[in-house]
Amino acid sequence: MRLAEKTAIVTGGGSGFGAGIVRKFAAEGAAVIVADINLQAARDVAAEFGGIAAEVDVADGTSVAALAAAHPAPDIFVNNAGITHLPKPMEEVTEAEFDRVLAVNAKSVYLTARHFVPGMKARGAGAILNIASTAGVSPRPNLNWYNASKGWMITATKAMAVELAPHGIRVNALNPVAGETPLLASFMGEDTPEMRAKFLSTIPLGRFSQPEDLGNAAAFLCSDEASMITGVAMEVDGGRCI
Numbered sequence: 001m002r003l004a005e006k007t008a009i010v011t012g013g014g015s016g017f018g019a020g021i022v023r024k025f026a027a028e029g030a031a032v033i034v035a036d037i038n039l040q041a042a043r044d045v046a047a048e049f050g051g052i053a054a055e056v057d058v059a060d061g062t063s064v065a066a067l068a069a070a071h072p073a074p075d076i077f078v079n080n081a082g083i084t085h086l087p088k089p090m091e092e093v094t095e096a097e098f099d100r101v102l103a104v105n106a107k108s109v110y111l112t113a114r115h116f117v118p119g120m121k122a123r124g125a126g127a128i129l130n131i132a133s134t135a136g137v138s139p140r141p142n143l144n145w146y147n148a149s150k151g152w153m154i155t156a157t158k159a160m161a162v163e164l165a166p167h168g169i170r171v172n173a174l175n176p177v178a179g180e181t182p183l184l185a186s187f188m189g190e191d192t193p194e195m196r197a198k199f200l201s202t203i204p205l206g207r208f209s210q211p212e213d214l215g216n217a218a219a220f221l222c223s224d225e226a227s228m229i230t231g232v233a234m235e236v237d238g239g240r241c242i
Contacts, residue, residue: 001029002029003223005029006222007074008031008075008076008077009067010033010035010080011056011081011112012035012037012081012131013032013033013034013036013045014034014042014045015041016211018036018078018080019045021131021214021215021218021219022215023048023215024215024216025076025219025222030076031051032049033051033052033054033071034051034052034053035054035058035067036053037057039054052071054070058079058081058108058111059100059103064108064114065115067115068119073119073126074116074119076126076127076129077112077116077120078131079109080131082131083101085101085145093144102149105150105152106149106152106153106156109153113128120169121164123168125168126164126168127169127171128164128169128170129171129172129222130153130154130157130172131173131174132153132157132173132175133153133176133177134235134241136151136153136175137175137241139151154173154233158233171231172221172229172231174218175233175235175237175241176209176236177236177240178208179210202240203238203240204239204240205239206238208238209237209238213236214236
């Protein structure tokens, strides 16, 4: 029960890595708000442990402000919601696709910081966790602007950690490799046995990141056991970035 008496908000908590983090946090004793643009998905996950579901569009300032008004100053905030564009040459990604990827993957971190950091500062404590990607460390061709958005998130994590440390707020990131989530088919372009085998051949441990892997790592970084850890972008990737 390493997160007992803690309150956590997890964006994109209705599926994939976010749901894995939510379930682990709940198992470790946290009161979890499952925030997702898909309210029904959030409700389904929250119902598993008596949690709270909240609808949010992390790319929209008004929506994030409403989330903060309803659930101010959590002990833990996880920026997990994210999207990608389909694999294609960088010059073929449309402006609308680019804007959406940067809004959901990058602007969201700014918006949640704007609305949740003040409460954490007032309390003098807090943990923020950003779910980045191995794509921000070891970019893959044809996912150029997604790669860039995750690199931005890693740098933002370190900058936030330095600025917020004097206020007792720790900020870390996790870098998963492709995993069993709704985004897997988008990363690969097509979900076929051949494409999966190609992806898996680049991962020394020979498997994708699972939601449970991210949940375990997230629970550690957001717990008091990691009280001396801030500004870290931890790879949960089976050795992909070695």
